[in-house]
Amino acid sequence: MRKDKKIEKEYRRLNKVYQLSRSGKLMIERIRKTKLKIGLVASLVFLITFVTFFTLIFPENSVSNTKKLDSLSISSNSTSTYLETTLSTTITDSITTNSTETSFYAKIYSPTTNELSETSLVLLVPQETKTNLSKLSNKNDKDNSSKLEQNKGQSSEDEQSSFNIGPINLKGTQESNIIQTEEESTKKSQGADIKTAITSSPSKYHYVIAYNISVFDSPENGKVIDTLKYATYVEKLDEVTYNNVNFSKVRYNTPNGFKEGWVRSSSLSNSLKSITGEEYDELVFEPFKKIKARIDDVRGIYLTRTSVSNVQKIQQWTEFAKATNINAFVIDVKDDEGFMLFETNAAAEIVPEANAKAFYKKEEMKKIVKELKDQGLYLIARIVCFKDPSYARAHKDRAIVYKDTGEPYMGIYKVPWASAYDRQLWEYNVRVAIEAVEVGFDEIQYDYVRFPELSKETRQRVNLRQVGDESFAEAIQKFLIYSKRKLEPYNVPLAADVFGLVSTAVDDVGIGQYWEAVSNVVDYICPMVYPSRYAPGSFGLSVPDAYPYETIYNALKDGIRRNLHIPTPAKIRPWLQSFTATWVRGHIVYDEEAIRKQIKAAKDLGINEYMLWNASNNYKRMWYK
Structure with missing residues (x-):
């Protein structure tokens, strides 16, 4: 048990x-x-x-390296002529390409619309335009209200631009690749009888929407002869299908001239949406006639109205110019307050207050201008366009106001802003420009050719007096085209000042200044590349203000590269810093050495002209080269 x-x-x-x-x-x-x-x-x-x-x-690996052409079929032919344009700027900083590469792959990086590096510069594509050009206007702005005096210098632009002459056959091939402007729609809502229109050929301009795409000698051979950067602007000449893959023949500009090759069609787009996130279908990228300045290699300084308010002051400045090798004056004809240097008929009719503080009659101004030109000086009339307090006060019904209260929008400058959509203001600015030419000024330079800097919240709160569905960039370009058309009979260059960041940013920086849209129209584009205006870390520099050479070099190099990809780029004439930005942490004193470094940076890129900005007109007595 x-x-x-x-x-x-x-x-x-x-x-x-x-x-x-x-x-x-x-x-x-x-x-x-x-x-x-x-x-x-x-x-x-x-x-x-x-x-x-x-x-x-291996995005291109579907290209078979074979000599057989039995599967090759033509899908389109758009071999229209293209206007050959000679670059006005000699580029010594060559762009590295893999032209000797024979492999088919390209490194792909995630596209970023905010990319500011050299490899992802924004280049606009001429779209098929259906634009009714009324007046264009946009102006550069200066600095913070607390630093307004030093920062005012951010203006004036330099490049060549003009209208083209030849009819365009929209049924097929072009008789000429030149845009033709005609009187068209009246903007009655703006109270100004301004009529302009533009007709262009069907769109053949495209953007590269992938990174470092391969350019082949032909679809069948598949030999890589070059690479194209993200956002590069190209002209599409033809398209074929080979081995079930579509290829486009493209033409593009390089520092060594135009080149042609084949790319995968899937790497191209005729819209900017994939790059900027916005549609700019109404921007014009057809060739414009350019007007050259009377003298080469401008070396200019900015002078306020009060700095030339009498004969004695003018004599002092002419003596300064002779002693320092300065050959040009940029003089306020219509300043930041909207006041006139001399009495104009335009102001008398539209803003009488603007003539109240004028220093000269029109005939007196003619004599002064002639004397200055006889002494070898080149005279540029600075006209502040849309930061115009006098106009905004005189025409409150056209000014930018808050929707809820009707009070004027003041901005960082604490003055009322006019709207760049206002066609009457376009006409006013152009009439002032014409009167400046009539008294003898050699060139017109628009400053503050822009909208004010607005946050998204503020933009929703204010009435911008928008015309239709025009974007900021479209309104600014239209104003510039309108101005070019009106000034064309006088054969004087038109310049536009833009923010320095515009040469690098991939959009219009929120103020309507899109580099390609401005540069393609005007004769001179004048980026205000003051090192003090760049944020820490820009171009890999801890304090850009402390690196005048490097900052200027990188900023202008961006502008040069972007100019390569538009039909008729403006000539670049930069504004350089001639003041010490004491408010910048880590700043340096902008003495003779710092100024020379800026000039050298421009010259090393083949840009041999420049303008100096000091809001107080306190310039270094040195020999400017």
Whole structure:
């Protein structure tokens, strides 16, 4: 009996061990099965990742390196003529390309519309335009209200621009690749009888929407002859299908001239939306006639109205110019308050207050201008366009106001702002420009040719007096085209000042200044590349203000590269810093050495002219080269 109990006890113990062992085995089996499932899923994920990776890394690998052409079929032909334009700026900083590369792959990086590096410059594509050009206007602005005096210098632009002359056959081939402007729509809502229109050829301009795409000698050979950067502007000449892949023949500009080659059509877009996030379909990118300045290599300084308010002051400045090798004056004809240097008929009719503080009659101004020109000086009339307090006060119904209160929008300058949409203001600015030409000024330079800096919240709160669905950039370009058209009979260059950041940013920086849209129209584009205006870290510089050479070099290089990709780029004539930005942490004193470094940076890029800004007109007495 005792033995049986002992056996039973042993049996129970063994059974318990068995049950535990059985549970353990089942658990181990479940773990094994789970591991197997995880392994299968991991393998599948790895395979998908591997395929996706190679699809991105070898975007051109579908091009078979074969000589057979039996699958080659023509899908389109758009071999219209293209206006050959000679770059006005010699570029010594060559762009590195993989022209000797024979492999088919290109490294792909995630497109970022905010990319500001050299490899992702924004280049606009001429769209098929249906634009009714009323008046264009946009002006550069200066600095903070607390630093307004030093920062006012951010203006004036330099480039060549004009209208073209030849009819365009919209049914097919072009007789000329030149835009033609005509009187068209009246903007009655703006109270100004301004009529302008533009007709262009069907869109053949495109943007590169991938990074570092390969350019092939032909679809069938597949030999890589070059690479194109993200956002590069190209002209599409033809398109074919080879091995079920569409290829486009493109033409593009380089420092060494125009080049042609084939790219995958999927890498191109005729819209800016994928780059900027916005549509700029109404911007014009057809060739414009350019007007050259009367003298080469302008070396100018900015002078306020009060600095030339009498003959004695003018004589002092002419003596300064002779002693320092300065050959040009940029003089306020219509200043930041909207006041006139001399009495104009335009102001008398539209803003009488603007004539109240004029220093000269029109005939007196003619004599002064003639005397200055006789002494070898080149005279540029600075006209502040849309930061015009006098006009805004005189025409409150046209000024930018808050929707809820009707009070004027003041901005950082604490003065009322006019609207760049206002066609009557376009006409006013152009009439002032024409009167400046009539008294003898050699060139017109628009400053504050822009909208005010508005946050998204403020933009929703204010009435900008928008015309239709015009974007900021479209309104500014239209104003410039309107101005070019009106000034064309006088054969004087038109310049526009833009923010320094405009040469690098991929959009209109929120104020309507899109580099390509401005540069393609005006004769001179004048970026205000003051080192003190760049944020820490710009161009990889801890304090850009402390690196005058490097900041100027990088900013202007961006502008030069972007100019390569528009039909008729303006000539670049930058504004350089001639003041010490004491409010910038880590700033340096802008003495003769700092100024020379800026000038050298421009000259190293082939830009041999410049203008100096000091709001107080306190310039260094040195020999400017």
